[in-house]
Amino acid sequence: MADGSEDAQVAAREVSRQRLVEMAADLLAREGREAVTTRAVAAAAGVQAPAIYRLFGDKDGLLDAVAEHGYATFLAAKHADARPEDPVEDLRAGWDLAVEFGLANPELYTLMYGEPRRGTDSAAFRAGMEILLERIHRLATSGRLRVSEDLAASLIHATARGAVLTWLSLPGDQRDPALLTALREAMITAVTLDEPAVHDASPASAARALRALLPEQTTLSSAEQHLLGEWLDRLTADHHEDR
Incomplete structure (x- = not known):
């Protein structure tokens, strides 16, 4: 009986934690980061503020959990094609998806990527990076990779992050979609070869x-x-x- 009671407590704790994260993410999206206070989040979730400290330690711990939630949301939108017809077009599509996620979720994306390494120890972040590394490895085995796989991952990640954060920093009337296209194609040029270095990829x-x-x-x-x-x-x- 004691084990069942403990399991129920753990389940209830996880439900409370998830609800607080979702309420914080909703406040972040609607009103911005300044609105995400422990008091406001607790009120939105219908709990007392001390519950946040018990579950997350402090406000920063809550924000880390929201960032992890963001990585999980982004991961759910990703699609990994194990055998794409064109690995370069597959890379373009993956880059576009990352940028579109950032533009659709500006406050969440800024929380995730605007500070070094926030939430990057989460399982969802690591799983997302694995999808990117698989795309890069397919480029390498097809003879289309210009640089090392590690450098390619850094370039792809940096250009997507830079594209979104730069776009979000611009006034609305200065946001030209040509900027995103130019950054994507600069990344493609830096990372890939026009023709396979080896036509028979054995x-x-x-x-x-x-x-x-x-x-x-x-x-x-x-x-x-x-x-x-x-x-x-x-x-x-x-x-x-x-x-």
């Missing part, structure tokens, strides 16, 4: 292409070039043996 084909270019590079020492050359030759040889 390890052996990539190895052959890199092997052909190896003598022209100057970054590696002679010993490093030799060792890498052996590895690339082995990848190519293994491909022929498999066939």
Whole structure:
């Protein structure tokens, strides 16, 4: 019986927590961040203000929870196509979706992304980043990625965040959609290649292409070039043996 009582208390606590987060998010969307006070949120949720401190620690803890709620909402809107026809167009669509979410939810987006790392330890944020990393990896395996996968993730994330926050900072009569298009296409140019670096996206084909270019590079020492050359030759040889 005690276990059942404890489970009921935990469930009730989670319901109260979720309601407070939703009330805070609603106040944020309708009236802005200054309206999100512990007293106002408690009143909207029909509880006493001390409940917020018990559940979130303080107002900042409540705002962190609202940011996590925002990441979860954004994640629900994302769609990951495991086999897109065109990985570059898939990247464009994902970038557009992120920007559209920000423009549709300005106060929430500013809370999520206007401060360094708020809510970024949440499961929803990590899941959203995984979707982005999957998109980037598909670009890499198709031979269309211009930079490293880590740098691509930073560029895509930074340009989308910058696009939304810049747009929101502008007076209404200065918000030109061409700005968003230009930023998106600048990101595409920085991250992707017009044509695949390797048309046959197999390890052996990539190895052959890199092997052909190896003598022209100057970054590696002679010993490093030799060792890498052996590895690339082995990848190519293994491909022929498999066939």
